[in-house]
Structures are given as structure tokens and as C-alpha cells.
Amino acid sequence: MTNEILGMIMIGVMLFAIFIGFPISFTLIFLGAVFGFLGFGSLVFYLMTFQFSSVMLEQTLAAVPLFIFMGILMEKAGLMERLFSAVQLMLSRVRGSLFIAVLFVSTIFAAATGIVGASVTILGIMAAKTMNRSNYDVKLAAGTITAGGTLGI
Amino acid sequence: MSVVAEKLEITDELIAERRGDPTGKLPEDMPVWMGKIITKIDRFSLWIGRIVCWLTIPLFGAMVFEVVARYAFIAPTMWAYDISRMLAGALFMLGAGYALSKGVHIRADFIYRTWSVKTQGKVDLFLYVFFYFPGLFVFLWMSTDFAYLSWIRGERGMDTAWMPLMAPIKTCLPVGVLFLLIQGISELLKSYFAATKGRWP
Numbered sequence: 001m002t003n004e005i006l007g008m009i010m011i012g013v014m015l016f017a018i019f020i021g022f023p024i025s026f027t028l029i030f031l032g033a034v035f036g037f038l039g040f041g042s043l044v045f046y047l048m049t050f051q052f053s054s055v056m057l058e059q060t061l062a063a064v065p066l067f068i069f070m071g072i073l074m075e076k077a078g079l080m081e082r083l084f085s086a087v088q089l090m091l092s093r094v095r096g097s098l099f100i101a102v103l104f105v106s107t108i109f110a111a112a113t114g115i116v117g118a119s120v121t122i123l124g125i126m127a128a129k130t131m132n133r134s135n136y137d138v139k140l141a142a143g144t145i146t147a148g149g150t151l152g153i
Numbered sequence: 154m155s156v157v158a159e160k161l162e163i164t165d166e167l168i169a170e171r172r173g174d175p176t177g178k179l180p181e182d183m184p185v186w187m188g189k190i191i192t193k194i195d196r197f198s199l200w201i202g203r204i205v206c207w208l209t210i211p212l213f214g215a216m217v218f219e220v221v222a223r224y225a226f227i228a229p230t231m232w233a234y235d236i237s238r239m240l241a242g243a244l245f246m247l248g249a250g251y252a253l254s255k256g257v258h259i260r261a262d263f264i265y266r267t268w269s270v271k272t273q274g275k276v277d278l279f280l281y282v283f284f285y286f287p288g289l290f291v292f293l294w295m296s297t298d299f300a301y302l303s304w305i306r307g308e309r310g311m312d313t314a315w316m317p318l319m320a321p322i323k324t325c326l327p328v329g330v331l332f333l334l335i336q337g338i339s340e341l342l343k344s345y346f347a348a349t350k351g352r353w354p
Contacts, residue, residue, distance in 0.1 A: 021265025021273075022280040023258035030288030045295045052296070053242075053323060059234065062241035065209050066216065 003039055010035040064118045071122035080126035088134065098136060099144045102127045106148025120149030187342050194339035195254055201332055202251030205244060212240040231315040239317070243325045250332030253340060274347030281341045289334055296326040 010031060017027045029048075036044030055061070074080050084101060091097035102123060109119040123145045131141040219233030252258055265273060300323040302308075308323075309316040 017280075017284070018261050019264055020276060020280070021260045021262045022277070022284060023253075023260050025258055026285050026288060027280075029292060030284040033288055033291055045291060046299075048292065049295045049299045049326065052292075052326060053299070056242035056246060056326070057238050057322065058242075059238045061245070062212065062237050065212060065241060065244055069209055069213065 006035060006039050064121075067118040067122050068125075071125040075125050075129070081130055084127060084130040088130075096136075098127070098131050098134065099140070102131075102141075102144050103148050106145070107151055110148075110151035116149050119151075120146055123148060187346065191339045191342055194335055198251050198254040198332065198336045198339075202248060202254075205247040205251065208240050208244045208247075212237055212244070215240070231313075232317070235310065235313055235315050235317045239322045242322055246325045246329030247332065249329050250336040253333060253336045270347055274344045274349075277344035278341065278348050281337060281344060285337055285341075286334070289330055289337070293327055293330045293334065296323075296330060300324045300327055 013035075014027070014031050017031065018024055033044065033048060036047070040047075084098060087101040088097055091100065094100065105127070106119055106123055109122065127145060128141060132138065215233045215236045219230055219237075222233075223229040265276070268276070300320065303320040303323045308319045310319050
């Protein structure tokens with residue numbers, strides 16, 4: 001069996017296993033190890049550990065806990081609530097003003113963080129509460145936050 | 154088009170939070186030994202999570218110190234970069250078991266959540282046995298080897314000027330995987346219960 005066919009099989013099995021709904025990380029660990037072993041031999045286990053440690057020591061990912069911490073701090077202090085309600089009052093003539101506010105804030109965060117997870121989490125912590133309280137459509141609110149978060153790839 | 158938050162379909166949240174309460178009552182038709190093991194392991198993971206989360210504070214402190222020293226006093230430190238990325242790495246690895254106990258590892262669950270609880274339990278049980286444990290055991294073995302070699306060689310990081318000892322951070326790998334495996338036993342028992350009794354504990 002050539003490596004190309006092995007790769008195709010791996011992609012098929014991977015998609016199937018992901019859609020079944022097992023946590024993706026463990027699926028990827030197992031499938032990567034098994035198919036890598038078929039393809040490379042035992043070298044793949046060393047590569048796996050090495051890759052893990054290099055992702056673990058990634059400097060950009062260190063920003064995620066810090067941003068989440070900042071978001072929780074701001075949310076607990078009530079800062080963001082007041083900010084969002086101020087924006088809401090300012091744009092009260094516009095329909096869906098909070099959506100615009102969230103998109104605006106997420107554009108700024110996208111430039112500042114550069115990590116999708118961080119800005120989605122922080123906006124989810126900060127904006128979702130205000131949006132819920134103002135009876136916004138929850139599905140559309142969640143969509144706005146996640147779409148705004150992808151600006152920061 | 155407006156949907157009240159309480160009336161929304163909350164299957165996602167249930168999947169994420171059905172194991173939320175650590176002191177919640179266990180179902181009465183569960184075998185006693187199973188309940189005991191699950192309670193112990195979950196409490197253990199909860200404490201691990203509570204302890205590990207304090208790593209954020211030194212991380213925070215290192216970053217603030219570095220920024221102030223670098224931009225206000227033009228005296229950049231050598232250690233802040235390494236310390237911060239190592240603390241973040243340790244946070245990720247050691248928190249993994251806690252995250253599993255809360256069920257927040259990402260699933261692509263748009264098919265999964267339409268199934269009955271029994272099917273969910275069966276699929277989970279099967280995949281825990283055949284995917285989770287073999288993969289993580291291999292990984293535990295390899296990363297122990299990796300960390301052990303790093304300890305006996307006194308390895309130093311070659312990519313920064315400070316050249317820190319790499320062994321402690323590499324030890325976090327097997328330790329984090331060990332926490333994951335311990336929590337995995339609890340999850341395995343829970344999914345077995347779900348598969349046989351038709352509801353999540």
C-alpha cells in the first residue's frame with residue numbers, strides 16, 4: 001500500500017470519526033499514531049511527543065489564558081456591561097445596535113489578539129450576557145460573536 | 154424571530170454541563186463501587202483543576218513585569234519569555250483532565266446529539282476503549298521516555314538566550330496525560346452506565 005492511498009484512507013476515517021462526535025483531540029491522537037505508524041514506523045511516536053511539546057511551548061498560545069482572565073475580570077467588574085449599554089444608548093436609533101457594537105469590538109480584538117479562541121471567548125463572556133438581557137435573538141447573537149471572532153485568524 | 158434564552162434548545166449545554174456538578178447525587182440504581190470510583194476521580198480532577206488554575210497568576214505577573222521592565226525602564230528580562238510560555242504550556246497540559254471531567258473537549262456533535270442516550274453511551278464506550286486508552290497509553294509511554302531523557306541529560310532550551318532547563322516542562326506532558334487517563338476511567342464508567350441504563354449519571 002502506497003503512502004498516498006494510506007493518506008486518503010486516513011482522511012476518510014478521520015472525517016467519519018470526527019462526525020461521530022467523540023472529542024476531536026483524542027480521535028486525532030489515536031488516528032495520527034496508528035496511521036503514522038503504518039506509514040513511518042515507530043519514528044512517528046517520537047514526532048508526536050516532539051510536536052506536542054512544541055505546541056505546548058508556543059508563545060502565541062500563552063495569550064489565551066491571559067485574555068480569558070482579562071475578560072472575566074472585566075465582566076466581574078461590570079465594566080463591559082456599562083460599555084455595551086452605553087453603545088446601545090448611543091445607537092438606539094439603529095436596529096440591532098449591539099450586533100454592530102460586537103462586530104466593532106471584535107475587529108479591534110482581532111487586531112490585538114490574533115487568536116480566534118481568545119476573542120470568541122472574551123466576547124462570549126462579555127457581550128452575550130448583555131445581549132440576552134436585551135432580548136436579542138440568541139442564535140443570531142452567538143453567530144455574530146463567532147463570526148466576529150474569525151476576523152482574528 | 155425572537156427566542157427566549159430559557160426556551161432554546163440546550164442540548165449543547167447539556168452535553169457540556171451534564172457532568173457539571175461535582176457533588177451532585179449519583180443515581181440510585183448505580184452499583185456502589187462504580188459510584189465511589191466516579192466520585193473519587195471527579196473530586197480528584199476538580200482539585201487538580203483548582204490547583205492548576207493558579208498558574209495563571211505567575212503567568213500574569215511575569216508578563217506584567219516584563220512589559221514594565223522593558224518599556225518603562227528599558228531593562229528587558231531574559232526569563233519572562235520562557236517563564237510565560239512554560240507556564241501557559243503547563244496550564245494547557247495539566248488542565249486537560251479537568252476539562253475532560255467537565256466534558257468541554259470539543260466534539261463535532263451535530264449528529265451525536267440527535268441520538269438517544271443509549272446510543273451515545275455505546276458509541277462513547279466503544280471509542281473510549283478503542284481510541285482513547287490505546288492512544289493515550291502510547292503517548293504516556295513515549296512522553297515519559299522523553300521527559301526522562303530530558304532529566305538525565307539536563308537538557309537546556311536552545312532557542313532562547315536564557316537557556317532554561319527543559320525537564321520540568323517536559324515532565325508536565327506525562328503528568329497531564331496521566332491525569333487524562335485517570336479521568337478517562339471515570340468517563341468510561343459513566344458511558345457504560347449511560348449505555349446500559351439509558352441516561353447520563
